Amino acid sequence: IPDGVRNVLSVGCGWGATEGSLVEKGIEVVGIPMDSVIAACAAAKGVEIVYGGFDTAFRQLENQRFDCILLSSVLHLVPDPLLILSSFSELLSSDGIVIVSAPNFAQITTRWRRFQGKEPYNSLGDYSQSGIHMITPGIMRRWFRQCGFTSVCFSYVIPEKGRVAHQSLLGMADGLLGE
Numbered sequence: 165i166p167d168g169v170r171n172v173l174s175v176g177c178g179w180g181a182t183e184g185s186l187v188e189k190g191i192e193v194v195g196i197p198m199d200s201v202i203a204a205c206a207a208a209k210g211v212e213i214v215y216g217g218f219d220t221a222f223r224q225l226e227n228q229r230f231d232c233i234l235l236s237s238v239l240h241l242v243p244d245p246l247l248i249l250s251s252f253s254e255l256l257s258s259d260g261i262v263i264v265s266a267p268n269f270a271q272i273t274t275r276w277r278r279f280q281g282k283e284p285y286n287s288l289g290d291y292s293q294s295g296i297h298m299i300t301p302g303i304m305r306r307w308f309r310q311c312g313f314t315s316v317c318f319s320y321v322i323p324e325k326g327r328v329a330h331q332s333l334l335g336m337a338d339g340l341l342g343e
Contacts, residue, residue, distance in 0.1 A: 165191070165232055166261060173230040175252050176238025177213070180206025187211060194230070196221040198238065218242075222251050229257040235264045239307075240297045250311045262313065268320060270300040272340040301339055 165172065169191060174183050177195030179202050186193050187210040195211045196218065197203030207213045214221040233256055239245040253262060268274075269288060277285040289298040297303075301318050308316045320342020322330045330341050 165234075165263070169231040169261075171230050172232045172234055173225070173252065173255060174211070174234045174236065175218070175248065176236055176241075177206050177211065178202055178236070180209045180211050182234070182236060183211045184209030194225065194228075198241070218248060218251070222255075225255055228255060229260070230255055231257050231260050233260065233262045235262070237265055237267070239264060240266050240299045241295070243291065245297055245299075246307050246310060249307055253311050253313070262308075264304065266299045266304070268300070268339070268342050269298040270302075270339055271343060275340075
């Protein structure tokens with residue numbers, strides 16, 4: 165979360181580890197949970213929770229603006245990720261930022277398992293079968309462009325087993341190595 169952010173909307177808020185850390189730093193955090201029972205943990209950490217589905221939450225927050233909208237591991241799990249991203253982007257302040265964390269399904273191990281036809285990897289990309297959208301950097305870029313965002317930066321978590329290759333390739337294969 166960049167310096168200067170005063171308030172954050174966390175769409176898909178879980179038990180509040182990230183959100184609680186932000187509250188401790190003096191940042192106002194509003195969370196929209198995917199699971200209202202788990203969200204009680206976030207509420208106990210000082211996160212304001214907006215209960216109800218995404219539509220209900222959006223209507224309750226439509227007059228507010230946020231410096232940062234955080235979507236942590238949620239876009240690949242909802243039926244219409246573009247709708248969620250575009251709807252909540254309307255709540256972003258004019259100089260705000262959207263931060264998304266998502267699994268990198270373009271990672272080489274995932275590609276290899278899909279190629280081999282291994283379950284559950286072989287049904288990735290078909291939300292009706294797997295309940296998961298296959299997000300890749302290209303898909304994420306397209307979604308952000310469609311929502312009117314001007315720039316997209318990616319940061320990858322390189323697992324321990326891929327760090328030597330990451331260093332040897334000077335970071336040029338992060339999209340294949342990163343999680």
